[in-house]
Amino acid sequence: MVRVTPRTRTDEDGRDSALPEVAVQTAATGTDLPLISARSLVKRFGDFVAVDGIDVEVHRGESFGFLGPNGAGKSSTMRMIGCVSPVTDGELNIFGLDPATDGKQIRARMGVVPQLDQLDEQLTVIDNLILYGRYFDIPRAECKRRAAELLEFVQLTERAGSKIEPLSGGMKRRVTIARSLINEPELMLLDEPTTGLDPQARHVLWDRLYRLKQRGVTLVLTTHYMDEAEQLCDRLVVMDQGRIVAHGSPRELIETHSTREVLELRYAAGTNEERADEVAGIGDRQEVLPDRVLIYAHDGEAALGEVHRRGSVPVSALVRRSSLEDVFLRLTGRTLVD
Ligand SMILES: Nc1ncnc2c1ncn2[C@@H]1O[C@H](COP(=O)(O)OP(=O)(O)O)[C@@H](O)[C@H]1O
Numbered sequence: 001m002v003r004v005t006p007r008t009r010t011d012e013d014g015r016d017s018a019l020p021e022v023a024v025q026t027a028a029t030g031t032d033l034p035l036i037s038a039r040s041l042v043k044r045f046g047d048f049v050a051v052d053g054i055d056v057e058v059h060r061g062e063s064f065g066f067l068g069p070n071g072a073g074k075s076s077t078m079r080m081i082g083c084v085s086p087v088t089d090g091e092l093n094i095f096g097l098d099p100a101t102d103g104k105q106i107r108a109r110m111g112v113v114p115q116l117d118q119l120d121e122q123l124t125v126i127d128n129l130i131l132y133g134r135y136f137d138i139p140r141a142e143c144k145r146r147a148a149e150l151l152e153f154v155q156l157t158e159r160a161g162s163k164i165e166p167l168s169g170g171m172k173r174r175v176t177i178a179r180s181l182i183n184e185p186e187l188m189l190l191d192e193p194t195t196g197l198d199p200q201a202r203h204v205l206w207d208r209l210y211r212l213k214q215r216g217v218t219l220v221l222t223t224h225y226m227d228e229a230e231q232l233c234d235r236l237v238v239m240d241q242g243r244i245v246a247h248g249s250p251r252e253l254i255e256t257h258s259t260r261e262v263l264e265l266r267y268a269a270g271t272n273e274e275r276a277d278e279v280a281g282i283g284d285r286q287e288v289l290p291d292r293v294l295i296y297a298h299d300g301e302a303a304l305g306e307v308h309r310r311g312s313v314p315v316s317a318l319v320r321r322s323s324l325e326d327v328f329l330r331l332t333g334r335t336l337v338d
Pocket residue numbers: 045048049050068069070071072073074075076077
C-alpha cells in the first residue's frame with residue numbers, strides 16, 4: 001500500500017518535516033477521497049504479467065509519478081487508469097468510479113496524453129483540438145473558444161492554422177497536451193511526456209505542467225528520466241517488472257535508499273572491475289558499472305581523499321549528489337536509462 005504522505009514543507013535546515021496531522025484531517029473533510037485508488041491491480045496479456053499487483057493512491061492536487069525503465073508496466077497501468085484497457089484483476093477506482101462500468105464518465109473528467117502523439121495529420125492544429133472537444137459533446141463554439149485559449153497556453157497560437165506534420169516533436173507534444181485539456185480535466189495522465197525531446201523542449205513542457213499543477217490539476221505521469229521525476233513529482237513509485245519496488249517523495253527515496261553524495265571514478269576503459277578492488281571499503285557501498293565505479297558516501301570529497309591516499313589514480317573523479325538513478329540502481333542492480 002502506498003502511504004498517504006502529508007504535504008511537506010522545508011525547514012531552515014533543509015530537512016522535510018510533515019505538517020501537523022490536523023492540516024491533513026481538515027483537508028480530508030469531503031474532498032480528500034483519493035482521485036485514483038488501485039489495490040492489487042493486475043494487467044495480463046495472455047500468460048504474460050505486465051502489471052503484477054500494484055497498490056497506488058493519488059490525491060487531488062498532487063503530482064504523482066511512475067518511474068521505471070522500458071517494460072516496467074507504466075503504460076499498461078496508465079491505460080487501465082485511462083479506461084482504455086480493461087483491468088485483469090484487482091481493484092481500480094477513479095473519482096470513486098469503476099472504469100469497467102463508468103468509463104465514459106471518468107474519461108469526461110480526465111485529460112490523456114498517450115506515450116505516442118495520436119494527432120490527426122490531415123487537420124490543422126486548432127481543428128485537432130476542436131474535433132477532440134466534440135467527442136465530449138462540448139458545443140462547437142465553446143470548443144473554438146477553449147482551443148484558442150489552450151493554444152495560447154501552450155504557446156502555439158501562431159501555429160493554429162498549421163498542419164501537424166511540419167511541427168517539431170516538442171510542438172506536437174504541446175498540441176497533444178492542449179488537446180487533452182479541451183474538456184477542462186481535473187486529472188491529467190501523461191505517459192512519458194518528454195521522451196525523445198531535446199532539453200529545451202523538455203523545459204518548456206515542464207514549465208507548462210508546473211503551471212497546470214498550480215491551477216489545481218492533478219498530474220499523473222510516467223517517465224524513465226529521473227531528473228523529470230525529481231522536477232515534477234511530489235510523490236512517486238519506482239516500478240520494475242510490473243511491481244512497485246519503492247515509493248515516496250524524491251527526497252525520501254534518496255534519503256532511504258542512497259547516501260547523500262556519490263563519488264564517480266573513471267579508470268581506463270575495461271579496467272574498472274580490477275581497479276575497484278583498490279578502493280574497496282571506501283564509503284558505505286560501491287557499484288561497479290561498465291564505464292565507472294560509484295562510491296556511495298556521505299562526504300564524497302573525503303572519499304576521494306581516501307582514494308588518493310591509497311595511491312589509486314582514476315582518469316577522472318566527480319562528486320555529485322545522489323539522485324533517483326542511484327535509488328533505482330540500489331533497488332534493482334540496473335541503471336534506468338537503457
Ligand atoms: N498489448 C500487449 N500485448 C502483449 N504484451 C504487451 C502489450 N502491451 C505491453 N506489453 C508488454 O508488457 C510489458 C510492459 O509494457 P508497458 O506497460 O508498455 O511498459 P512501459 O510503459 O513501462 O515501458 C512489456 O514487456 C510489454 O512488452
